[in-house]
Amino acid sequence: MSAFAHPALSVRGLCKSFGALRVAQSIDLELAHGARVGLIGPNGAGKTTLVNLLTGVLPADAGTISLEGEVIDKLKPEGRVRRGLARTHQINTLLVEESVRDNVAIAIAERERVAWSMLRYAKAWRACLEEADERLREMGIMDVADRRVSALPYGQQRLLEIAIALALKPRVLLLDEPAAGVPAAEAHHIHEVLERLPAEIAILIIEHDMDVVFRFARHIVVMVQGRVLKRGAPAEIAADPQVRAVYLGRSTV
Amino acid sequence: MNPAWHALPWLLAIAFYFTAGGYLSLGTSILVYILLTLSLDLALGYAGIITLGHAAFFGFGAYGAALFAIHVNADPLLGLVVATAVTAVFAVVTGMLILHTQGVTLLMLTLAIAVLLAEAANRAYKVTGGDDGLQFTMGPVLGLFRFDLWGQTAYLYTLVILFVWFVIAWKVVHSPFGRSLDGIRQSQARMRAIGTPVWWRLIAIYAISAAMAGSAGALSAQTTRFVGLNTLGLLVSGIAVVMLVLGGTRRLYGAFLGAAVYVVVQDFAAKVNPFYWMFVIGGLLMATVLFLEGGLMEVLDIGRRWLRRLLRGSDPT
Ligand SMILES: Nc1ncnc2c1ncn2[C@@H]1O[C@H](COP(=O)(O)OP(=O)(O)O)[C@@H](O)[C@H]1O
Ligand SMILES: [Mg+2]
Numbered sequence: 001m002s003a004f005a006h007p008a009l010s011v012r013g014l015c016k017s018f019g020a021l022r023v024a025q026s027i028d029l030e031l032a033h034g035a036r037v038g039l040i041g042p043n044g045a046g047k048t049t050l051v052n053l054l055t056g057v058l059p060a061d062a063g064t065i066s067l068e069g070e071v072i073d074k075l076k077p078e079g080r081v082r083r084g085l086a087r088t089h090q091i092n093t094l095l096v097e098e099s100v101r102d103n104v105a106i107a108i109a110e111r112e113r114v115a116w117s118m119l120r121y122a123k124a125w126r127a128c129l130e131e132a133d134e135r136l137r138e139m140g141i142m143d144v145a146d147r148r149v150s151a152l153p154y155g156q157q158r159l160l161e162i163a164i165a166l167a168l169k170p171r172v173l174l175l176d177e178p179a180a181g182v183p184a185a186e187a188h189h190i191h192e193v194l195e196r197l198p199a200e201i202a203i204l205i206i207e208h209d210m211d212v213v214f215r216f217a218r219h220i221v222v223m224v225q226g227r228v229l230k231r232g233a234p235a236e237i238a239a240d241p242q243v244r245a246v247y248l249g250r251s252t253v
Numbered sequence: 254m255n256p257a258w259h260a261l262p263w264l265l266a267i268a269f270y271f272t273a274g275g276y277l278s279l280g281t282s283i284l285v286y287i288l289l290t291l292s293l294d295l296a297l298g299y300a301g302i303i304t305l306g307h308a309a310f311f312g313f314g315a316y317g318a319a320l321f322a323i324h325v326n327a328d329p330l331l332g333l334v335v336a337t338a339v340t341a342v343f344a345v346v347t348g349m350l351i352l353h354t355q356g357v358t359l360l361m362l363t364l365a366i367a368v369l370l371a372e373a374a375n376r377a378y379k380v381t382g383g384d385d386g387l388q389f390t391m392g393p394v395l396g397l398f399r400f401d402l403w404g405q406t407a408y409l410y411t412l413v414i415l416f417v418w419f420v421i422a423w424k425v426v427h428s429p430f431g432r433s434l435d436g437i438r439q440s441q442a443r444m445r446a447i448g449t450p451v452w453w454r455l456i457a458i459y460a461i462s463a464a465m466a467g468s469a470g471a472l473s474a475q476t477t478r479f480v481g482l483n484t485l486g487l488l489v490s491g492i493a494v495v496m497l498v499l500g501g502t503r504r505l506y507g508a509f510l511g512a513a514v515y516v517v518v519q520d521f522a523a524k525v526n527p528f529y530w531m532f533v534i535g536g537l538l539m540a541t542v543l544f545l546e547g548g549l550m551e552v553l554d555i556g557r558r559w560l561r562r563l564l565r566g567s568d569p570t
Contacts, residue, residue, distance in 0.1 A: 078451070081445075081447060093446065095439045109433070110448050114429045115429045116430055164446075165446075
């Protein structure tokens, strides 16, 4: 059966509590193939937690997640990644002692299953390095390929987060505030990169800049206190009085 | 690094064989310590496994080799291989129990396993000889070379095994597998996000490292034809960590430098004053940690750079 018979990602009744704090209260979510969904909501709404639940970094209390029809609830994070679910982090999570190129190459080695090989070095690894250069060129950060990540400006580190996720050749990509903490001038470059992401990847983006979300996403989900408050087309969401009250009141959409 | 430098430690080790005289057995124990420290560099240095339990593997290999020689077969190489393999299996089992933890928790668990094993060996005195240890005889290496009174066979046998392990370690840390260990040390979250089975990867390197430490223990038992409870003692774990930090982590050769300097300084300082050699080692360690981030290997690096500049300066090409 074709994989297209199922949505790329489907979430039903996902629940999670930290003690008394209910951060996910029966969340439903669906990403079609090539979807562009924006997830918005105030700080502490549970957006990052949702990403952590989807990727298996946190165990869910209840609910079910399927990737192209396959239930992945029982899979560890690495198993989910191998089936095509990749993410970026709200706070950079990079190998800071490594070069930019090696950060990407290490991910490619993992994807290509050569990361278990202990006694072969040159050939397999060289292929990973070459492909890493391609990814860096796409991101426009090839000129800093040899630089140690710890010596890299924050904006370029954000691009590297995305480059690594793309190097995994995901079918579903979860972007957790890709431009967070980046000055406006550099954020512009990140947003350009987002526009050029491969059309076949289903993308969920968490983003605070409303202009960006409303331009990028064709469907928007509004989350408040662990619950989905509203979902719909950007125009609908922008016009919704309830959404404006809790979230967009201070924004200029 | 210029490949010629790789020959240096081995040439020194061979030169030592011809010039050591009465110090040859001290040389053998340095080689054993190098192997133990090298094993720790893989687990602690590269993979970031915080451990004070490598004595468990050292002792496991030592008793394994002794018991195998006494009860099964006195062939050294066969005994070495068996002791090494058994130690690796022990590491897989204990590693599966503890390697999902990190930091101080992991440190405590490695310590606990070492203490439990030492106490078990103490209780099982019928097998281990308890406080008296075990004395035994070994057959000739490859059926040809007897362990002689001057320790010549012991030295060369240990040197060859160290060389084999060094080549393996070098390949492992420079392989894609080794690169993933570098990643795990820096950020387990990052590695999970790219699909690394972190736990299994750690178990694998823990087993390789333990096998190496087991080999070191087996060599120590075989070359002295004696094994005692001290091989399982916490002091062994501690000394290995000190040697590694002293020489420099994640260099492999740091193990060589750290172990050699430690044993030589201890030997000399103990002759000058048998009570105060610990002060010398302690002072050396403090100076290294405070002033040399990369251990004593950094001194060598500085020397090498200086030498290169000197050669280039005198050479018009
Ligand atoms: N590991 C955790 N343990 C306890 N509370 C947490 C944990 N992670 C997040 N939280 C809390 O859950 C809530 C949602 O956090 P988060 O998902 O990061 O929100 P968002 O990404 O929407 O800003 C916050 O109140 C946060 O403090
Ligand atoms: Mg967040």
